[in-house]
Amino acid sequence: MAWHLHGFPGGIHPARMNKSPAVDNPIESLPLPPHLILPLHQHSGEPAIPVVEVGQKVRRGQLIAKAAPGRSAxxxxxxxxxxxxxxxxxxPNDSGMHEQCIGICTDEEGELDEDEFVDDISLTEEEMRQRIAMAGIVGLGGAGFPTVKKLTRHGTKYLIINAAECExxxxxxDRLMRERAPQIVEGIHILARLLQAEKILFAIEDNKPEALKEIALACFETDIEVVVIPTKYPSGAQKQLVQNLLGIEVPSGQHSTSLGIVMYNVGTCYAVSRAIAHSEPLISRIVTVTGDAVQRPGNYEVLIGTPIEYLLQHAGxxxxxxxxxxxGGPIMGIAINNLGAPVTKLTNCLIASGPGELDEDLRARECIRCGDCVEACPxxxxxxQLYWHIKTGAYERAENLHLDDCIECGACAYVCPSHIPLVQYYRHGKSHLWLRQQxxxxAEHAKQRFEARQARLEREKEEKALRHKxxxxxxxxxxxxxxxxxxETQPAAKAEPDKPVIEQHNDRMSEVLAAVERARKKKTDPDAENKS
Structure with a gap:
């Protein structure tokens, strides 16, 4: 019974997919370049932290930068x-800015054999998680989200494998599925075990018959259900694929994982298989090299850090x-101005365009309000409206129109008859809002620190007064x-006289004076006493 599809709004059907002739040629391994440049930021989150020094010898697969705290790889x-x-x-970024990197002068004579990574797969689930984290695996479909961050211990309702590759x-x-389907399926089972997934869906577009055949054969008699979806851009976008397969619209500002839905790219599944079965970190990936200026278009297995110029030269x-x-693709891709930049974990395609191939001479004109962009928006x-608000600096109005929900697929710009680079405006608007949020x-953190300081000083003042008291x-x-x-230790006090001491003294003096007076009178007048 075929899986019921729900579809999603908008989307486009590009007239030319230009998959051939690159997809028709087997994967080719690129020769070892003399130099490798490894950016520390090849994923969403914080850059990795170097653990090596200049002049240090390193071996293939050795850790040279550890994951930073939080989200990193x-x-x-x-x-x-x-x-x-x-x-x-x-x-290779759209800002043109240089980033922190580690350079390696390679040693061709010391290259290790493929068997170097062969390892035992009898691991516990926790050991598997640790190995995936240590391997530096990220989402190879373009988002670059660290793979291990999705491997929660809680049960997952749906594990969706994204093989749409719609751009x-x-x-x-496509080529990876044709040649290495069993390893991809092995990686899927590892992820399903760690996620305790209730249902596994493998979504693949109907324009990949050869890949579909190999995947269906590898999934035969397994719990993986292969679902064929119509060719439509951007059917490979996360929220659109969830809506198409399950009829569930992921709420604004939320991730599908909050609904018990986890999605991985087929390249990520293959990397997981290599990490668990062969203890191999993510040190290479498949890159499509194509375009009218390429003599030998195809898919190449390229070491991470290989200069783009070296890869293009090899492709002729x-x-x-x-x-x-x-x-990247012609819709969501970014122009590379410095060919000395390296291939990263997120480099899935390089298009060397010839004259007139990517409409590089088309200039933007005024919007004619045709509404084609509204119909195409998935x-x-x-x-x-987003374009006008951002162009006039009304960023708050663009935010109120849910600018953050834009997936930057470029479908609106693709159908725009005025050739307005709408996605560039949206990215600018998001950057402005992000800076304002920061x-x-x-300001809020400063206010909190000030209030905390005032509370601390008041508390210290009260504590000081209490200590003094x-x-x-x-x-x-x-x-x-x-x-x-x-x-208690003094002797018993004597009874006090009836009169004070001074009064007693005065009484005795009076008696003495009276006696003296009587004696004088008696001496001068012997009969005075009888008279008296």
Whole structure:
């Protein structure tokens, strides 16, 4: 019984997919380049942290940069060699900025044999998770999300394997499925075991008959259900694929994992199989090299860190025909201005375009309000309104129109008759809103720190006053106790006279004076006493 598909809104059907002739040629291993450049940031999250020094000898598969705390991924040496530098170098990004990298001068004579990585697969689930984390595996479909971060211990309702590969020109996953389907299925079973998945769906577009045949054969008599979906762009986008397969619309601002749905690319599954069965970290990947300026288009197994220029030279690029190089597909890809930049874990395709191939001469014109972009948007947004708000600086209005829900698929720009680079505007708007959010967070953190400091000072003041009060009470209590002890040790006091001492003294003096007066009178007048 065929799986019931629900479809998704919008989308486009590119007239030319341009998969051939690259997809028709077997995967070819690229010769070892003399230099490798390994960016520390080849994934979503924080850059990796170097654990080697310049001049240090390294061996193939050796850890050269560990994953940073939080969301990050490790980086390994793809070949034997010596660390040549640790610093900034050109990288394949849309900003053109240099990033921190580790350079390796390779040693061809010391290259290890493939059997070097063969290992035992009798591992516990926790050991498997640790090995996947240590292997530095990330999502090879383009997002670059560290694979181990999705491997939660909780049960998963659906494990979806994404083999849509819906953008024109790109065929690396198609060729991988044709040649290495059993290893892909092995990786799927490993992920399903770690996720405790209830249902496994393998989604593949109907324009890949050869790959479908190999995958169906490898999945025969397994619990993996192969689902064939119509060829439509962007059917490989995460939210659109979930909606198409399950009829579930992932809420705005949420990830499919919050609904018990986990999705992996076929290339990621293959990398997991290599990590568990052969203890091999992610040090190479399949890259499609195509375009009118390429003499030998095909899919090449390339070491991570290989300079793009070296790969293009091996594929026979005609410099006189070359107009520009795009990494990724013609819709979502980015132009590479420095061919010294390296192949990274996220490099799935390089298009060396010839004259007029990618419409590089078309200039943007004014919007004619045709509405084609609205019909093409798979996220049910209003591309035209977003464009006008961002162009006029009304970023808050664009945010209110759910700019963050834009998946930057480029379908709107593809159908735009005015050739407006809509995705560039959306990226600019997102960057502006992100910066404003960072500023608000910094201000909020500063406010929280100030309030915390004020509360701490007030608390310290109250504690100091309380300490002084307790000290005074203690001193008073000690004085009273000392006086009480002194009173107990004194002898019994004599009975006090009826009169005060001074009064008694005055009375005695009066008596003495009176006696003296009587004696004087008696001496002068003997008869005075009788008279008196």
């Amino acid at each position: 490790a980086v390994h040496a793809p070949a034997n060699g010596e660390i040549s530098f640790i610093g900034f170098h050109a990288c 024109p020109y790109i065929s690396c996953d 690029v005609h410099s006189d025909k070359l107009r520009r190089v795009v990494m 996220a049910s947004l209003l591309p035209q 500023e608000r967070q910094k 307790r000290a005074a009470e203690a001193r008073l209590a000690a004085a009273q106790a000392s006086e009480a002890r002194a009173t």
